Amino acid sequence: MADSEIVFPGDELGVAEQFMPGDGAYEEDGMVYAARVGEAELDPGSFEARVRPRTQTPATLDDGDIVIGRVTSIRKSFVSVDLEANAAEPGRELPEVGSGTLHISKISPDYLDQIEDAFRIGDLIRARVIDDDPSIQLLTKDDGLGVLVARCPKCRTVMETKGDGLVCPACEWKERAKMAADYGLGNLLPPDNVDELMEQREQAQRDHGIDFPPRPQYSPGNGD
Numbered sequence: 001m002a003d004s005e006i007v008f009p010g011d012e013l014g015v016a017e018q019f020m021p022g023d024g025a026y027e028e029d030g031m032v033y034a035a036r037v038g039e040a041e042l043d044p045g046s047f048e049a050r051v052r053p054r055t056q057t058p059a060t061l062d063d064g065d066i067v068i069g070r071v072t073s074i075r076k077s078f079v080s081v082d083l084e085a086n087a088a089e090p091g092r093e094l095p096e097v098g099s100g101t102l103h104i105s106k107i108s109p110d111y112l113d114q115i116e117d118a119f120r121i122g123d124l125i126r127a128r129v130i131d132d133d134p135s136i137q138l139l140t141k142d143d144g145l146g147v148l149v150a151r152c153p154k155c156r157t158v159m160e161t162k163g164d165g166l167v168c169p170a171c172e173w174k175e176r177a178k179m180a181a182d183y184g185l186g187n188l189l190p191p192d193n194v195d196e197l198m199e200q201r202e203q204a205q206r207d208h209g210i211d212f213p214p215r216p217q218y219s220p221g222n223g224d
Contacts, residue, residue: 007034013049024051100136118178144190
């Protein structure tokens with residue numbers, strides 16, 4: 001695929017292990033495809049394959065906006081997030097946005113050995129837009145950002161917080177996660193009492209003393 005080549009929905013843009021789907025693209029069965037008519041952009045700096053629309057459209061997100069999205073792909077150093085809503089305007093559609101990119105360095109204030117210790121594919125997360133040009137870049141370091149809802153990988157039950165990790169109430173599977181302070185409370189925007197919620201979580205961890213094991217290490221082909 002040549003850069004700036006005109007592509008149509010379903011045209012191949014590249015291999016998923018080399019490029020992650022950016023604006024106007026999607027991933028399926030290890031390949032990245034165009035989701036709209038436009039000019040292909042293969043960005044080796046951000047490892048993104050994008051499709052630039054041939055007509056100019058108004059920006060739908062700005063720096064600083066809080067968004068709700070779902071983790072759709074995990075690579076060694078970045079995550080792809082399907083953006084579903086602007087948290088401040090949940091009724092506003094985001095048809096021209098598609099997905100955002102979340103680099104491992106922007107996920108948590110704590111050091112991460114691997115992204116799998118913070119997110120799992122399918123997690124519903126809250127993130128902040130830190131760059132909207134040429135593609136959406138996200139951050140979840142703040143206490144009010146991170147996973148809002150996660151399902152158990154074994155039985156698909158919605159997991160519950162226990163200390164600073166997640167535990168399945170059905171099968172007792174437990175794992176680490178970079179949770180928002182108000183995980184599971186149904187909020188779109190971060191609540192005003194984030195600090196209080198974080199203190200409660202830290203106290204619960206001290207009380208329970210739970211050891212949350214690391215998730216399986218990343219290996220190429222297992223991020224889909």
